[in-house]
Amino acid sequence: MTPDASPYDAVLLVSFGGPEKPEDVVPFLENVTRGRGIPRERLEEVGQHYYGFGGRSPINDQNRAFLAALREDLASAGVDLPVYWGNRNWDPYLTDTVRQMAADGITRAACFVTSAYSSYSSCRQYRENLFDAAAAVEGAPVLDKLRLYFNHPGFVEPAVDATLAALAELPEHAREGAHLTFVTHSIPETMNAGSGPEGGAYADQHLSVVAEVVERVRQETGARHPHALVYCSRSGAPHIPWLEPDVNDHLEQLHDDGATGVVMVPIGFVSDHMEVVYDLDTEALATAERLGLPAARAATAGLDPRFVATVRDLLLERAAVERGEDVARASVGRWPACWDRCAAHCCPNPREDRPALSQVGS
Numbered sequence: 278m279t280p281d282a283s284p285y286d287a288v289l290l291v292s293f294g295g296p297e298k299p300e301d302v303v304p305f306l307e308n309v310t311r312g313r314g315i316p317r318e319r320l321e322e323v324g325q326h327y328y329g330f331g332g333r334s335p336i337n338d339q340n341r342a343f344l345a346a347l348r349e350d351l352a353s354a355g356v357d358l359p360v361y362w363g364n365r366n367w368d369p370y371l372t373d374t375v376r377q378m379a380a381d382g383i384t385r386a387a388c389f390v391t392s393a394y395s396s397y398s399s400c401r402q403y404r405e406n407l408f409d410a411a412a413a414v415e416g417a418p419v420l421d422k423l424r425l426y427f428n429h430p431g432f433v434e435p436a437v438d439a440t441l442a443a444l445a446e447l448p449e450h451a452r453e454g455a456h457l458t459f460v461t462h463s464i465p466e467t468m469n470a471g472s473g474p475e476g477g478a479y480a481d482q483h484l485s486v487v488a489e490v491v492e493r494v495r496q497e498t499g500a501r502h503p504h505a506l507v508y509c510s511r512s513g514a515p516h517i518p519w520l521e522p523d524v525n526d527h528l529e530q531l532h533d534d535g536a537t538g539v540v541m542v543p544i545g546f547v548s549d550h551m552e553v554v555y556d557l558d559t560e561a562l563a564t565a566e567r568l569g570l571p572a573a574r575a576a577t578a579g580l581d582p583r584f585v586a587t588v589r590d591l592l593l594e595r596a597a598v599e600r601g602e603d604v605a606r607a608s609v610g611r612w613p614a615c616w617d618r619c620a621a622h623c624c625p626n627p628r629e630d631r632p633a634l635s636q637v638g639s
């Protein structure tokens with residue numbers, strides 16, 4: 278039987294966007310940080326990360342590969358829907374994509390955002406971007422953001438396997454007692470405090486994924502590895518507190534405490550973004566090497582078929598909900614499957630109140 282995706286007639290992949298050549302780097306950073314009060318020195322430093330990779334972020338190529346894999350997954354499951362792609366900060370921009378969707382006669386699209394957790398930056402800001410894109414296009418399709426998926430088995434299971442694979446990369450003497458260092462993007466403490474319907478959801482959702490991965494690794498290896506949730510890519514003005522500890526400081530601490538080895542698991546990122554290839558693979562692995570601490574970095578979900586199929590699962594789940602049918606919602610760990618529409622007060626914009634799609638009552 279062909280799965281029923283109605284009332285949806287398209288899928289929209291929504292992402293951050295990144296520069297593709299050196300000349301793109303400054304305009305990209307201007308797009309990202311407009312009105313954000315990010316210090317000049319921080320921008321110059323982040324610009325250097327991009328120039329170090331030829332001015333090309335990995336994120337767009339990863340989205341192109343993900344699109345191809347998703348189209349294949351949908352086709353082989355008999356879901357005959359076109360898949361579009363639009364970004365917040367770089368070409369293809371969301372507004373241009375939504376204009377194309379309108380021209381193609383699309384009426385209602387399910388939107389998968391490449392960001393798994395609650396927070397203003399990772400959820401509401403994308404919903405504002407969707408509102409802006411729809412408002413700018415005459416005859417724009419209805420755009421429904423699919424629910425958060427940090428606790429979907431299709432996201433967590435690849436993290437478990439990646440952790441096991443990275444543990445196997447460590448020298449044998451370092452393996453058994455190795456620390457699992459789970460890493461995500463730092464955000465301002467106030468942004469974390471406002472995240473989710475009850476506050477604190479960003480860090481708490483990560484901690485729930487951490488607990489689940491640690492337990493599943495224990496079931497496989499018999500060892501309950503010591504672990505922590507730490508942060509990378511701190512930005513903003515120095516006097517504003519962001520979530521800590523920083524991954525490099527944490528590695529120093531592990532070394533001082535006599536740790537035998539460490540696996541870094543970037544659960545905050547769905548693929549190998551710049552934060553992963555620079556902040557972890559370049560900077561944090563160099564810190565570990567300087568300390569003489571054996572270290573390996575676990576893979577991100579990326580093109581794992583279980584992660585690609587998560588989009589299809591969320592699409593069909595939401596389609597059934599919109600048709601008024603009862604549906605099972607997959608989730609693992611102590612957070613239940615998330616809501617379809619965010620509460621009005623969820624993840625507030627730290628600067629100004631702006632309209633956003635996929636909200637209760639909208």
Ligand SMILES: CC1=C(CCC(=O)O)c2cc3nc(cc4[nH]c(cc5[nH]c(cc1n2)c(C)c5CCC(=O)O)c(CCC(=O)O)c4C)C(CCC(=O)O)=C3C
Pocket residue numbers: 293294295296306309310313315319320323334335336391392393396398399462463464465510511512513545549550551552
């Ligand atoms: C929670 C979160 C995610 C995860 C959710 C998600 O995946 O969306 C994320 C993703 C990303 N962040 C990215 C890049 C940047 N983020 C910046 C700045 C900031 N990020 C923030 C938070 C987050 N960011 C915040 C609170 C700021 C301060 C400015 C502001 O309040 O908005 C800056 C400016 C320079 C700097 O300050 O570092 C850059 C260049 C890229 C592209 C990477 C690539 O090219 O591969 C991606 C995927």
Ligand SMILES: [Fe+2]
Pocket residue numbers: 462
């Ligand atoms: Fe960011």
